[in-house]
Every structure is written in C-alpha cells, then in structure tokens.
Ligand SMILES: Cc1ncc(C[n+]2csc(CCOP(=O)(O)OP(=O)(O)O)c2C)c(N)n1
C-alpha cells in the first residue's frame with residue numbers, strides 16, 4: 001500500500017470527493033493563494049499546503065479564495081450548505097474560532113433542529129490546531145472542547161494519515177456540520193493510505209494497542225504520545241489499552257467503558273486546558289457508567305490552566321508531555337485504597 | 338508644519354532603527370535563535386514613524402501581527418523587544434507573548450495582535466477612555482489592507498462614529514494579505530473611500546514618504562484632538578519581505594520585490610529629500626546609521642546571552658490575584 005503523509009491524505013480525500021461530487025467546494029483564505037496578484041496562482045494551497053493542487057484541477061468556481069473574513073466565510077458556507085452545496089470551509093487556525101463562532105454554533109449547528117428537521121447543513125470546517133510550534137497565545141490553541149459541547153456539530157480529530165482520509169470523506173458526505181480538527185504536528189507524519197476512497201464511521205474508537213492494566217484515552221496528537229509511552233512501559237510488563245476516540249462528537253463511550261471494565265484504571269490525555277474539557281467529560285462518563293470497575297481514581301493529563309505561553313520552556317511545561325502520561329499511568333497502577 | 342531638521346533626524350533614526358531591527362531578527366531567525374512565526378515591518382517604517390511622532394506616551398496605539406515597527410516608533414525598549422522575540426527573561430512580555438504580541442503598555446503601545454482585525458475595536462475602547470476621562474489622548478489602530486475587510490473593523494469604525502471618540506484608523510495598504518492581493522480582497526478597491534460611508538473623513542498618503550506621512554498623520558491627530566471624532570487614513574506601501582519569514586512569495590510578480598524595494602525605500606526617499614532640502618548632510622545620516630547599527634547589535638547580543646524564562650512563571654499573571 002502506498003505511504004502518504006497526513007497532508008497528502010487530507011488533500012486526496014478532498015480531491016476525490018470533488019471529482020465525484022460537483023457540489024463540493026473549498027472556500028477560505030489563501031486556499032489557493034495569489035488571487036489578484038501578478039505572480040502564481042495556487043501559490044499557497046492553504047498556509048500548510050493542504051489544499052495545494054485543488055485550484056488547478058477544479059478552478060476558481062470551486063476553490064474560492066476569500067478576503068480575511070472568517071465570520072462571512074463560515075456563514076456563507078452554512079448558507080450554501082443549506083441550499084445545495086457541500087462546502088469545505090477552511091478556518092486557518094482553530095484560534096480564529098473566536099472571530100466566527102456565531103455562524104457555526106448559533107447558525108450551522110442549529111438549522112436542522114430549529115427548523116423542525118426541514119433544513120440541513122452539510123458542511124465541513126477544516127481547521128488546524130495544536131501547541132508546540134511556539135505560535136503563542138492566539139495561534140496554538142486546540143479548542144476541540146468548545147465545539148464538542150455544541151449539539152448539532154460533529155467533531156473529528158484524526159491522529160494519523162489513514163484516519164484523516166477516511167474520516168474526511170465521511171465528513172464531506174455527512175449531512176451535518178462537521179468540525180474537522182487537523183493537528184498541525186501531524187502534517188509530515190505518514191503511514192499506509194489506500195489510493196481508493198474509503199470511509200471511517202463517526203463514533204467508532206480505534207484501539208491502537210490492547211492491554212489489561214491501564215486504559216489510556218488520548219485526543220488528537222496526545223494519542224500518539226500515549227502510544228509511545230505504552231510501548232515503552234510494555235518492556236516493563238505494564239500493559240496499556242490505548243484508545244483513540246477519533247471523533248469527540250459522537251463519542252464512542254462504549255469502547256472506553258468496555259476497556260475500563262477490563263483494566264479498572266483510566267488515564268485521559270488531552271492537550272487542552274483542564275476545566276470543562278474533554279478529559280473532564282470522559283472522566284464523568286466513566287465515573288457514572290463504570291464506577292464499579294474502577295480500581296483507582298481516574299487521572300487527567302491536560303495542559304495548564306493558562307493561555308499558551310510563547311517561550312519554548314514555558315510552552316513545554318504548559319502542554320502534556322510523555323513524562324506526564326507515564327507518571328499518571330504509574331500513579332493509577334500504584335494506587336491503593 | 339513639515340518636519341524641521343531636528344524632527345527629521347529623529348524620524349530618520351527611528352526608521353533606521355526599525356529597519357536594522359527587522360533585518361537583525363531576520364538573521365537571528367535564520368540562525369534558529371527565534372522561535373515561532375515572524376512577520377517583518379521592513380519597508381513600512383515611515384508609516385509607524387510618521388504617525389507616532391505625532392503621539393505622546395499618553396496616546397494609545399494597537400498593532401497587528403507585524404508589530405515591531407509600531408512598538409519601536411511608540412518608544413518601546415529595543416533591548417526588551419529583542420529579548421521578547423527571542424523568548425528570554427527580561428522580554429517586554431516576560432517571554433510569554435513573542436513577536437506577534439510585542440507590546441510596550443507603559444508607552445501606550447497596547448499590543449500587537451495575532452488576530453487579524455482584533456485591534457480596531459480595542460482602539461475604540463482606548464479612545465472612549467480618553468474621551469470619558471477627558472485626558473486629551475487619542476487612539477490609533479494600525480490595520481492592514483487584509484484586516485480592513487474584517488467585520489470587527491467595520492463595526493469598530495461605525496461605533497467610533499456613533500460614540501464620536503478620538504480614534505484614528507490607520508490602514509497600511511501594502512498590497513497583500515498573505516498571498517492575496519488587496520486589489521482582489523478589498524471589494525471597493527479603495528479602503529479610504531469606505532470611511533465616508535461610516536460617517537468619518539479619510540486621508541490618503543504615500544506611505545513611503547516620511548514627510549507626507551508625518552503631515553497627514555498630524556492632520557488626523559489634530560482632527561481627533563480637537564474633538565471632531567474619528568478619522569481614517571490609507572497609506573500605500575509595500576513590504577520588503579515575505580508575509581512571514583520563510584514565505585517563498587510565488588504570488589508576487591517577476592522582479593516585483595526588487596523593483597519596489599528600489600522605488601519605495603522610505604529611508605532612501607527620506608535621505609534624498611533631506612539632503613536636497615538641506616535638512617541633513619550625508620555625514621549626519623551616516624553617523625546615525627552607525628549609531629543605530631551599534632545599538633541594535635548591543636540589543637541582540639544581550640538578548641542572545643539572556644536566560645530563558647523560569648518554568649515557575651507558567652502560572653503567573655493568568656489572573657490579577659492569587660487563584
Ligand atoms: C482572524 C485571523 N484570520 C487570519 C489570520 C492569518 N493571517 C495572519 S496575517 C494575515 C494577513 C494580514 O494581511 P494584512 O491585514 O494586509 O496585514 P499585512 O500582513 O499585510 O501586514 C492573515 C490572513 C489571522 N492571524 N487572524
């Protein structure tokens with residue numbers, strides 16, 4: 001099977017869907033680049049080059065460069081989705097959610113319900129999230145928790161290239177507004193990705209490693225960190241179940257609960273801030289539904305409760321590291337009543 | 338009304354300081370001494386300089402992601418800025434902000450902003466403080482051509498008119514928002530002409546000419562100080578560098594950057610005019626160049642040697658009191 005990067009996998013999913021469905025459009029800032037300029041068109045293909053090549057193939061009517069105007073981009077995508085198109089709207093950095101959240105959570109997310117099931121909003125918001133690149137307080141946040149709490153939105157967090165392609169195809173074909181959160185740390189990572197189109201259903205977790213001592217659930221790139229820790233601990237005879245929920249809404253509660261019923265111990269890793277976050281959410285679900293199986297308190301490994309600092313030393317301290325995950329695993333294993 | 342000799346030499350020094358600062362941080366970025374993203378102001382120096390020469394520490398500015406020049410022009414400490422950009426102890430923002438959040442709050446530079454369009458509403462608030470507290474201060478938001486299209490900018494302009502606050506909306510039209518031309522993204526083609534629709538006057542200026550820019554900004558500041566409400570300026574300019582350091586700029590035409598760097602170099606234009614008007618001699622300007630070069634080198638050397646912030650700082654200043 002061919003090896004592709006996360007970036008290529010996402011690009012391929014869009015290109016293949018656009019070839020077979022002429023209602024799929026891409027809209028956003030510099031998704032091609034070079035509009036109105038004397039130089040080359042498709043100069044960027046998105047700031048991370050993820051949409052590169054779509055403009056030459058599909059042209060300016062389907063790959064639409066916009067002014068810097070996130071609120072109008074999201075609203076236009078929602079309005080177009082309600083009326084026959086399937087827009088893939090790009091929100092360059094997830095931090096910019098603040099600029100356009102109304103159009104997403106008050107508009108796109110609510111059409112179907114508010115209008116008694118008579119409207120739909122088949123759009124995808126592709127966005128880039130994640131700290132560690134020294135982007136500072138307004139270019140590093142992963143706000144998955146903020147969108148996950150909104151009824152009507154579906155939220156996808158692919159953690160490898162294979163999942164990215166299958167989940168994005170599912171997202172584009174889905175009839176609801178899907179927030180597709182790309183982790184900026186993963187664009188260069190690669191794995192086997194089929195050339196053919198395939199879908200991965202929402203709400204089905206991926207068991208990356210099966211174990212019996214501790215369940216580790218990771219969100220976005222933290223799942224890869226969890227996997228590295230589990231691999232190392234395996235050498236010591238500590239056996240971890242590592243679960244990637246793939247989508248935080250819908251969330252595959254059952255898989256997590258089934259795992260905890262075996263291991264009795266749960267560590268949840270989330271790169272986001274701790275309050276009202278996904279780690280807290282999953283923790284409450286397990287406490288409620290698998291209380292009897294727990295042999296130790298649930299441990300949350302999250303970022304610190306602060307804006308994201310610029311200085312590398314501070315940012316590294318801010319975000320969950322493998323050493324934090326390892327310490328949490330050891331803590332739940334060492335717990336005695 | 339125009340810059341006198343003393344003012345000109347000050348303007349020249351400020352512009353040269355910004356230019357040298359930017360090229361030095363570009364070098365240090367290339368050497369791996371600066372983390373994160375870097376957007377340089379090289380080429381646009383006359384705008385920040387011409388505006389800020391009309392302001393005092395009591396006046397406010399808000400800036401963009403391309404904020405080093407605004408910060409220097411408003412009197413920000415170059416040594417502290419260098420440390421901030423290098424993520425060091427003693428940085429203007431304690432190493433927590435970085436290039437995109439450079440600030441000199443004590444000098445009225447309320448902060449660079451990594452959210453395009455984040456600044457204009459904030460300056461309406463600063464101008465509201467000035468009006469309410471009757472301080473006589475004015476507020477200036479620096480915004481790009483790209484930022485001119487954000488809803489926040491439109492709302493801020495309208496609110497400034499409604500509240501009749503002393504706010505100046507300075508639009509620096511450098512032709513591009515990232516890799517998209519202003520000619521494409523600004524529907525009206527002309528940013529200044531939008532102001533009238535909001536109910537405020539607007540001025541246009543060649544932002545590469547420090548003399549004209551200074552005078553135009555002076556008119557705008559006088560307008561605000563005399564209680565006539567907000568005003569907008571569109572300054573046309575180019576950027577010498579990519580959108581960010583590392584930008585390959587394929588969207589720019591063949592030879593475009595080279596040509597514009599030759600035709601629109603504010604420092605060259607300033608020296609030519611000044612020498613012709615006998616406001617300065619070549620020797621005087623050379624001396625300033627030398628002094629600035631040494632000053633920047635000293636700042637960079639000190640920043641390189643400074644320690645990183647201590648990890649114990651992670652949770653300080655999230656709130657105003659113990660939490
Ligand atoms: C809300 C928001 N949208 C998009 C971006 C990404 N971005 C950063 S700078 C920039 C271009 C800004 O263009 P302009 O306002 O003309 O300023 P210039 O870069 O030319 O100084 C863009 C799109 C951002 N930082 N914030």
Ligand SMILES: [Mg+2]
Nearest residue numbers: 481482513514
């Ligand atoms: Mg611009």
